[in-house]
Amino acid sequence: MDLSQILxxxxxxxxxVLASGIWGIxxxxxxxxxxxxxxxxxxxxxxxxxxxxxxxxIIISTEHWTLNAVGLPDAGIEKARxxxxxxxxxxxxxxxxxxxxxxxxxFAKVAEEIVKLHPDFLEVNISCPNVEDELGRPFACxxxxxxxxxxxxxxxxxxxxxxxxxxxxxxxxxxxxxxxxDAGADxxxxxxxxxxxxxxxxxxxxxxLTNKVGGMSGPAIKPIAVKCIADVYKATEGKKPIIxxxxxxxxxxxxxxxxxxxxxxxIGTGVAYRGEKIFKLVCDEMKKWCDAEGVxxxxxxxxxxxRRVSGC
Amino acid sequence: xxxxxxxxxxxxxxxxxxxxxxxxxxxxxxxxxxxxxxVALDDGKKLQITFFAVGDTTKKMALLKKGDLVGxxxxxxxxxxxxxxxxxxxxxxxxxxxxxxxxxxxxxKDGCTxxxxxxxxxxxxxxxxxxxxKLPKTTVHISTDDGSKGFKGFNVQLLSNLLxxxxxxxxxxxIDQIFSCGPERMLVSVSDLSFxxxxxxxxxxxxxxxxxxxxxGNCVVDPLGIRMxxxxxxxxxxxxxKITEFGKCHRDALGRKHNF
Numbered sequence: 001m002d003l004s005q006i007l008x009x010x011x012x013x014x015x016x017v018l019a020s021g022i023w024g025i026x027x028x029x030x031x032x033x034x035x036x037x038x039x040x041x042x043x044x045x046x047x048x049x050x051x052x053x054x055x056x057x058i059i060i061s062t063e064h065w066t067l068n069a070v071g072l073p074d075a076g077i078e079k080a081r082x083x084x085x086x087x088x089x090x091x092x093x094x095x096x097x098x099x100x101x102x103x104x105x106x107f108a109k110v111a112e113e114i115v116k117l118h119p120d121f122l123e124v125n126i127s128c129p130n131v132e133d134e135l136g137r138p139f140a141c142x143x144x145x146x147x148x149x150x151x152x153x154x155x156x157x158x159x160x161x162x163x164x165x166x167x168x169x170x171x172x173x174x175x176x177x178x179x180x181x182d183a184g185a186d187x188x189x190x191x192x193x194x195x196x197x198x199x200x201x202x203x204x205x206x207x208x209l210t211n212k213v214g215g216m217s218g219p220a221i222k223p224i225a226v227k228c229i230a231d232v233y234k235a236t237e238g239k240k241p242i243i244x245x246x247x248x249x250x251x252x253x254x255x256x257x258x259x260x261x262x263x264x265x266x267i268g269t270g271v272a273y274r275g276e277k278i279f280k281l282v283c284d285e286m287k288k289w290c291d292a293e294g295v296x297x298x299x300x301x302x303x304x305x306x307r308r309v310s311g312c
Numbered sequence: 313x314x315x316x317x318x319x320x321x322x323x324x325x326x327x328x329x330x331x332x333x334x335x336x337x338x339x340x341x342x343x344x345x346x347x348x349x350x351v352a353l354d355d356g357k358k359l360q361i362t363f364f365a366v367g368d369t370t371k372k373m374a375l376l377k378k379g380d381l382v383g384x385x386x387x388x389x390x391x392x393x394x395x396x397x398x399x400x401x402x403x404x405x406x407x408x409x410x411x412x413x414x415x416x417x418x419x420x421k422d423g424c425t426x427x428x429x430x431x432x433x434x435x436x437x438x439x440x441x442x443x444x445x446k447l448p449k450t451t452v453h454i455s456t457d458d459g460s461k462g463f464k465g466f467n468v469q470l471l472s473n474l475l476x477x478x479x480x481x482x483x484x485x486x487i488d489q490i491f492s493c494g495p496e497r498m499l500v501s502v503s504d505l506s507f508x509x510x511x512x513x514x515x516x517x518x519x520x521x522x523x524x525x526x527x528x529g530n531c532v533v534d535p536l537g538i539r540m541x542x543x544x545x546x547x548x549x550x551x552x553x554k555i556t557e558f559g560k561c562h563r564d565a566l567g568r569k570h571n572f
Contacts, residue, residue, distance in 0.1 A: 032537030
């Protein structure tokens with residue numbers, strides 16, 4: 001079974017994608033992720049200017065979930081130029097550049113700079129739940145704000161497809177997706193981390209994370225991700241490709257995401273749970289499942305649940 | 313809490329995490345910060361950390377008293393590995409002596425013969441000298457920058473001298489492996505010596521770590537892109553010599569490069 005596909009003009013040798021914020025902070029690390037079998041990499045969220053993250057502890061994991069409040073640290077556009085420039089010299093797999101900023105205008109500014117570095121996709125992070133003290137309610141929680149950022153980024157993105165990274169922490173993710181699609185979004189990354197949540201240390205009676213709250217990821221959030229992917233797929237009538245992210249551990253998890261409507265599969269926290277070999281493991285497990293089910297092409301699976309439910 | 317030297321303190325925690333020599337743990341001072349620390353001992357009952365009180369958090373840690381609360385998670389990363397009855401050279405610089413002592417203690421249980429090279433600026437900064445001396449089949453070689461005790465100069469030079477002396481010893485090679493922990497400039501010398509003499513070595517490479525288990529990516533090294541919290545901190549010299557930033561630069565909390 002061949003897991004490759006062409007999406008918005010970009011060739012992906014398999015659907016696994018390193019999710020933003022995990023591991024990939026340098027050109028060397030993106031190449032190492034490629035050597036471990038990923039189909040694409042997403043950068044950590046890139047800012048126009050230097051942005052400090054939160055103080056340690058920034059993360060805590062259990063068997064079921066991980067809470068993180070890394071806080072989007074980044075050295076700013078100069079480092080992005082250096083690392084993406086380096087990566088472009090010898091680029092094994094597509095690069096998705098994640099961008100973040102604090103205002104609509106700055107989103108356009110950072111997008112304008114990053115577009116010059118020719119990433120394959122832009123991923124617009126308007127949904128980080130662990131910087132609310134600093135930035136306020138995420139743009140992804142309002143149909144108006146989400147569309148405004150989309151429009152601003154699209155005005156400078158040229159022919160580079162723009163994916164909006166959505167938050168699960170909303171009443172109606174489908175409505176947010178529709179409004180972004182109307183504003184020109186080419187695709188969606190679904191979902192960012194859940195919550196935020198909190199964990200308290202019993203002995204000190206203190207929140208474990210310095211930021212007190214953190215976005216939840218890991219195996220426990222997978223059903224929420226499946227529902228959100230299905231909602232976005234339905235709201236956009238399956239016309240906008242989705243990078244499904246949230247709790248992926250196995251090839252069967254990935255198949256479930258495809259059936260809900262995802263075309264690509266983001267893997268983040270799973271890197272800690274199964275190690276860097278997770279990309280290869282998920283692909284092998286997907287192939288095995290497809291072979292057993294007689295599936296010949298990923299397109300047979302993408303959005304398959306919706307076709308089955310509606311009977312077409 | 314035990315004051316070892318002017319700046320170095322050992323903290324003993326009444327827990328075991330099953331840590332192996334070379335591994336690290338994250339130590340959390342609630343309300344202050346959480347930082348990575350090398351394990352100085354884990355004997356199945358207690359965990360010890362020996363640290364240099366140089367930053368805001370370590371200075372506060374040095375002031376802790378018996379009964380104060382600290383959080384600990386781990387152990388993380390790779391550890392030193394040896395075969396039974398090997399002849400090992402352990403090269404410790406500064407507070408790198410702590411994890412080296414842990415390795416020495418465990419390796420001596422496996423019948424290893426140990427040549428320990430403790431180096432420091434001056435005799436008042438030497439760590440674990442007495443503890444090393446108590447281990448069986450162990451010879452302690454002291455060196456100080458100012459010559460206040462032992463060999464005047466670097467410990468790696470002392471090892472190099474000894475290797476020359478033993479060139480014609482019957483046992484080939486005289487040393488099976490070199491372990492080292494300490495300042496990166498010292499590690500570079502150990503790496504070069506190990507490479508030239510064709511003696512395998514394992515070196516502990518420190519990078520800025522946040523999560524400790526492979527997620528945040530802050531401890532990646534060029535050009536391999538591997539994370540030092542999962543592929544390290546202990547790396548074999550073959551890998552180490554592929555890391556072009558080794559001895560040259562490292563990345564800060566924002567991922568920006570700084571020269572040593």
